[in-house]
Amino acid sequence: MFDIKIDDARYWRDCVGSIVSLVDEGAFNISKEGISLKAMDPSGISMVAFFIPNKAFSKYDVDKSVNVGLNLENLNRILASARNNEQLVMKDSNNKLSIEFIGENSRRRYKLPMIDVKKEADKEPKIEFESKVELKSDLFKEVLKDATSLSTLIGFRTEKDNFRIVAKGDAAELEEDHSGNAEFVKKMEVSKPSTATFNLEYLDRIVRACPQGNSISMSIKTEEPIRIDYKIGDANLTYYLAPYMES
Amino acid sequence: MFDIKIDDARYWRDCVGSIVSLVDEGAFNISKEGISLKAMDPSGISMVAFFIPNKAFSKYDVDKSVNVGLNLENLNRILASARNNEQLVMKDSNNKLSIEFIGENSRRRYKLPMIDVKKEADKEPKIEFESKVELKSDLFKEVLKDATSLSTLIGFRTEKDNFRIVAKGDAAELEEDHSGNAEFVKKMEVSKPSTATFNLEYLDRIVRACPQGNSISMSIKTEEPIRIDYKIGDANLTYYLAPYMES
Amino acid sequence: MFDIKIDDARYWRDCVGSIVSLVDEGAFNISKEGISLKAMDPSGISMVAFFIPNKAFSKYDVDKSVNVGLNLENLNRILASARNNEQLVMKDSNNKLSIEFIGENSRRRYKLPMIDVKKEADKEPKIEFESKVELKSDLFKEVLKDATSLSTLIGFRTEKDNFRIVAKGDAAELEEDHSGNAEFVKKMEVSKPSTATFNLEYLDRIVRACPQGNSISMSIKTEEPIRIDYKIGDANLTYYLAPYMES
Numbered sequence: 001m002f003d004i005k006i007d008d009a010r011y012w013r014d015c016v017g018s019i020v021s022l023v024d025e026g027a028f029n030i031s032k033e034g035i036s037l038k039a040m041d042p043s044g045i046s047m048v049a050f051f052i053p054n055k056a057f058s059k060y061d062v063d064k065s066v067n068v069g070l071n072l073e074n075l076n077r078i079l080a081s082a083r084n085n086e087q088l089v090m091k092d093s094n095n096k097l098s099i100e101f102i103g104e105n106s107r108r109r110y111k112l113p114m115i116d117v118k119k120e121a122d123k124e125p126k127i128e129f130e131s132k133v134e135l136k137s138d139l140f141k142e143v144l145k146d147a148t149s150l151s152t153l154i155g156f157r158t159e160k161d162n163f164r165i166v167a168k169g170d171a172a173e174l175e176e177d178h179s180g181n182a183e184f185v186k187k188m189e190v191s192k193p194s195t196a197t198f199n200l201e202y203l204d205r206i207v208r209a210c211p212q213g214n215s216i217s218m219s220i221k222t223e224e225p226i227r228i229d230y231k232i233g234d235a236n237l238t239y240y241l242a243p244y245m246e247s
Numbered sequence: 248m249f250d251i252k253i254d255d256a257r258y259w260r261d262c263v264g265s266i267v268s269l270v271d272e273g274a275f276n277i278s279k280e281g282i283s284l285k286a287m288d289p290s291g292i293s294m295v296a297f298f299i300p301n302k303a304f305s306k307y308d309v310d311k312s313v314n315v316g317l318n319l320e321n322l323n324r325i326l327a328s329a330r331n332n333e334q335l336v337m338k339d340s341n342n343k344l345s346i347e348f349i350g351e352n353s354r355r356r357y358k359l360p361m362i363d364v365k366k367e368a369d370k371e372p373k374i375e376f377e378s379k380v381e382l383k384s385d386l387f388k389e390v391l392k393d394a395t396s397l398s399t400l401i402g403f404r405t406e407k408d409n410f411r412i413v414a415k416g417d418a419a420e421l422e423e424d425h426s427g428n429a430e431f432v433k434k435m436e437v438s439k440p441s442t443a444t445f446n447l448e449y450l451d452r453i454v455r456a457c458p459q460g461n462s463i464s465m466s467i468k469t470e471e472p473i474r475i476d477y478k479i480g481d482a483n484l485t486y487y488l489a490p491y492m493e494s
Numbered sequence: 495m496f497d498i499k500i501d502d503a504r505y506w507r508d509c510v511g512s513i514v515s516l517v518d519e520g521a522f523n524i525s526k527e528g529i530s531l532k533a534m535d536p537s538g539i540s541m542v543a544f545f546i547p548n549k550a551f552s553k554y555d556v557d558k559s560v561n562v563g564l565n566l567e568n569l570n571r572i573l574a575s576a577r578n579n580e581q582l583v584m585k586d587s588n589n590k591l592s593i594e595f596i597g598e599n600s601r602r603r604y605k606l607p608m609i610d611v612k613k614e615a616d617k618e619p620k621i622e623f624e625s626k627v628e629l630k631s632d633l634f635k636e637v638l639k640d641a642t643s644l645s646t647l648i649g650f651r652t653e654k655d656n657f658r659i660v661a662k663g664d665a666a667e668l669e670e671d672h673s674g675n676a677e678f679v680k681k682m683e684v685s686k687p688s689t690a691t692f693n694l695e696y697l698d699r700i701v702r703a704c705p706q707g708n709s710i711s712m713s714i715k716t717e718e719p720i721r722i723d724y725k726i727g728d729a730n731l732t733y734y735l736a737p738y739m740e741s
Binding site for chain 2: 071074077078080081083104105106107108109110111112113
Binding site: 330354 | 636639640643644665666667668669670671672676677678
């Protein structure tokens with residue numbers, strides 16, 4: 001049994017948006033501490049680990065830890081109806097998730113069936129990263145857009161005082177150099193220069209939900225998966241994306 | 248012979264928009280009292296009755312009642328060119344409708360052929376409705392949008408003090424309860440609780456042209472066609488839509 | 495060898511936009527005086543002649559005249575990444591064009607291969623025009639849009655004190671009359687009344703890049719190509735478009 005209320009329905013919509021951009025179904029674990037979800041995308045090259053602490057909710061009655069498997073695309077479709085100044089209440093109700101939007105003069109209740117989600121061993125990879133770069137999300141999204149117009153891949157290379165972004169396409173190539181403490185690169189720690197190349201579409205889907213003005217942290221090790229972290233309010237998003245290896 | 252002038256060309260564009268969303272051709276009856284049009288949509292499940300009184304026009308020279316059959320989609324395409332602060336003059340001209348936009352420094356004249364429109368017996372159904380609900384158009388359009396993301400049908404149920412909206416889809420179901428005198432439900436008269444289900448796409452096309460902030464009135468009787476009324480300025484729109492019957 | 499800097503990268507993007515709307519590859523001639531490009535569109539019914547003088551650049555080191563053939567669509571894609579307040583530096587670099595965007599805290603360098611562009615005899619046609627009409631670009635673009643909703647062709651007819659625009663389609667016909675000195679027609683010189691009809695899609699592509707508020711000059715001779723001139727800042731654009739001849 002759980003009975004959870006969040007004061008800003010649109011905030012929960014944004015949280016779910018950060019998951020559904022990668023995976024179309026998954027199981028939320030609702031425990032006393034908060035709500036978490038770990039899942040790999042269907043292709044298996046990326047994973048998302050989501051956690052939001054109980055303090056983000058204005059009411060959080062959870063008697064024991066429970067798994068709630070959902071079609072996330074349908075959940076997303078329901079949350080898209082969130083209007084300004086609406087609260088959201090989530091409860092379990094006969095193997096369905098009851099989602100109620102409460103406005104000043106109206107109540108709108110959706111019921112979404114719970115589903116069985118195949119439980120994978122969603123362990124986060126253990127990697128000793130060599131570099132960490134903290135980027136301003138808005139500008140990073142622009143960089144991804146620029147690179148997408150030329151290529152399907154993007155390469156990152158960290159050096160002592162420089163963060164290089166490379167995108168090579170048939171038509172043209174792009175090379176960007178950024179030094180630390182600038183408007184775009186907020187912070188940079190490089191214990192060892194590292195370089196790796198990633199699928200642009202997945203990167204774009206990973207960072208899409210990061211709110212404007214927030215920071216995106218990227219942990220990099222040569223030819224290893226990249227780890228990407230950002231926050232949406234109190235919620236923590238961690239993603240891993242496997243590197244592209246030339247065959 | 249008729250010679251009609253309207254001071255705001257965009258207003259007439261909006262009026263025609265309320266018809267063309269359901270029917271692609273129709274005959275305007277231009278009489279001394281005003282301009283009217285009745286037509287069923289090609290599928291025969293809905294009808295529109297439009298009337299605008301002569302007082303809505305700044306010039307209204309009509310010597311006798313005349314029917315002007317038009318391809319309404321082409322008329323709509325022409326009216327889409329209406330610019331801010333343009334007047335509109337409509338005249339008959341050799342079996343064509345002359346439509347002239349008059350701006351401060353320019354005149355733009357379109358000619359649209361009149362066509363024969365098969366005259367149907369467009370009698371409005373006589374129904375003794377059991378309930379009447381008056382809704383704020385903007386919010387009702389949002390409700391239709393929410394329901395459309397889950398289903399192709401929408402059900403209404405009126406009770407003494409409650410107006411319930413239901414949409415059931417394969418993925419999830421939506422249930423909304425509204426009591427009277429709220430921001431959304433402006434007024435409610437229920438002589439007998441009534442319930443009926445309708446095609447969402449047609450409902451959406453029916454209310455699409457209702458201006459922001461206006462009221463939409465719905466008259467309901469269990470398992471009978473719904474009647475929907477709203478105004479665009481001086482123009483009156485009445486629509487009927489047959490209920491969906493489970494087979 | 496050339497090394498050219500422009501203070502507003504977006505301005506150069508707009509200049510290239512005025513060419514790429516008609517031709518997908520072309521050779522810039524970079525000389526001491528400035529940069530020019532002449533090309534016919536692939537269908538051969540229109541041509542563009544572009545010239546921007548050296549004074550438009552904040553740095554203009556050009557030791558000798560050189561031709562730089564480029565895939566203009568790829569150049570356009572790169573320039574689309576121009577951000578506010580970025581400068582642009584163009585240099586030759588091993589048979590590639592180096593395009594560097596310089597922001598306050600970042601540098602982004604693209605390399606675009608130079609290509610061989612078949613050199614056509616791109617001589618501008620010599621026509622003794624009979625009329626010249628100067629139009630406000632914004633309103634002219636609206637006229638083209640209106641006409642496009644009815645037809646694929648547009649006719650112009652100049653008379654002593656009137657500029658007439660005609661578009662005839664299967665569904666309806668449009669006729670516009672404009673007299674001189676109005677908001678739309680800024681100036682009109684008619685030595686002989688002239689009339690000609692043109693392909694609407696090409697006209698639209700020709701005027702698309704003309705900045706809002708600028709003037710478009712059209713030189714017309716009966717059943718001869720039309721000449722269209724406008725400016726983007728210091729850059730001069732001249733286009734020719736063959737008339738449509740009924741067969």
